[in-house]
Amino acid sequence: MTRLPDPAALAAHYSRFAVAERLLLTGHSHQAWPDVAREGQVQAYDDAALAVDTKWERAFAKAEAVRSGVRALLGEADADVALGASTHELLVRLLSALDLQARPRLVTTDGEFHSARRQLDRLGEAGVEVVTVPAAPVTDLADRLAAQLDDRTAAVVVSSVMYETAHLVPGLDALARRAERHGVELVVDAYHHLGVAPLDLAETGLTGAWVLGGGYKYLQLGEGNCFLRVPGHAEGLRPLVTGWYAESGDLQPDPTDTSADTPAVAYARGAAAFAGASYDPTSHYRAAAVLDFFADQGLTPPVLRGVSLHQRGLLAAAVDDLDLPEDVLTRDRETPAAGFAGFLSLRSPYAARLSRGLAERGVHADSRGEHLRLGPAPYLRDDQLLAAVAALGEAALALH
Incomplete structure (x- = not known):
């Protein structure tokens, strides 16, 4: 089994992006840069x-x-x-x-x-x-x-x-x-x-x-x-x-x-x-x-895949636990986890409004048409991902 990196330890290398204090679900768009980038x-x-x-x-x-x-x-x-x-x-x-x-x-x-x-x-x-x-x-x-x-x-x-x-x-x-x-x-x-x-x-x-x-x-x-x-x-x-x-x-x-x-x-x-x-x-x-930083941290393709499967799975389960009506928010539950890449795509006629609602609650995400995209990254802790989904639940309740 692939050993996954400790996100808290990894986050220390992203101090200027303050990833430990921010809910950056932008992993599919613009991930944070490690300090060595500067x-x-x-x-x-x-x-x-x-x-x-x-x-x-x-x-x-x-x-x-x-x-x-x-x-x-x-x-x-x-x-x-x-x-x-x-x-x-x-x-x-x-x-x-x-x-x-x-x-x-x-x-x-x-x-x-x-x-x-x-x-x-x-x-x-x-x-x-x-x-x-x-x-x-x-x-x-x-x-x-x-x-x-x-x-x-x-x-x-x-x-x-x-x-x-x-x-x-x-x-x-x-x-x-x-x-x-x-x-x-x-x-x-x-x-x-x-x-x-x-x-x-x-x-x-x-x-x-x-x-x-x-x-x-x-x-x-x-x-x-x-x-x-x-x-x-x-x-x-x-x-x-x-x-x-x-x-x-x-x-x-x-x-x-x-x-x-x-x-x-x-x-x-x-x-x-x-x-x-x-x-x-x-x-x-x-x-x-x-x-070089990725190599030093052991962030190889198999390790990154392990991180992605864990984080996306956690997000998907947490979204399901919100038990929102399907005409508000749903997702593809037929495709197995291995059939997806790195982000969780949620389908909603209110995708843009939900993205704005997340931003108002300190969660960075985005939408493309009817798709709300939540993109985790290796430096995010599980509790941060769960907090982001809780904010999504609040944003959904505020739609009406």
Whole structure:
């Protein structure tokens, strides 16, 4: 049995966020940063002050530490990883590398986060055929997506965890096989997966997938720490949206080749072809410090999964004990606990009002449409979670 960390002892490392005194059920959105994150930001300033424009060698070492952290989370020691400030930035570069003239069709779900949803909607307005499959029920979502793939499809974009409901999407391995047969790129948004549930690409059959994610939520890395895991078969893709960092290193084609049919714009190989340009390296300093902290505290994917299952289970049981009418507040009680990721999604026509009622009672949570989301985190004690649910009961009674 996995030994879970003591949340009270862990909370001592988050003194500036005062997690021991606050009811921060924002674990699915913005987790608190450990104190070492601030030390990382200060180090970024000090390196700039010391080295000025030659700071980049130090900054690139921090970027490589972030890539190493991503590789560990994906269970893939040699994963080829591009970094970016946002998943949207990386998704746009990826989409711009696809031949949407030869394959003018994209497949996705109506449960994708806004960074993908809005961009795909806009591409649809511009003439790309975008097929949107209902995300519910999640049990056969992968099969329904697979049924939409054909030789005109450039890519299928799907989350491994639905951001409104916390449902883990089963069957992505079968979707990956169908995508490979049709030459379709499978793009998996794992933002709500990493840091709360293990995701080993080999074990889940996703070695051929593009994987998007970031550190703003469960990983506690803060803004500016997003990544794109690039599959091996992507060699030779040339993003139309490109930054000058993508011409560093071993270039393809060889820029000394002046034959008439050689493209003038050369790209680095692998994930480096999806690089951007000059950026604020402070985010990577902060992330490197937090990744080291997680390692020191033994916050591995299996441990974090154990914490999540315990905390989400405690919240769910406490909500059930409120015995609220289902037309006020209910939840999915059919899916087993293992079918959810890191937060508890409660369905209510009053979700926004309940979120405001919680805020008035000192509980930080949020809502998305009819879904009220309660996101625990490893530094929260059980009594804090129970206090938050008690506040939810008060907010529900105050609705009428």
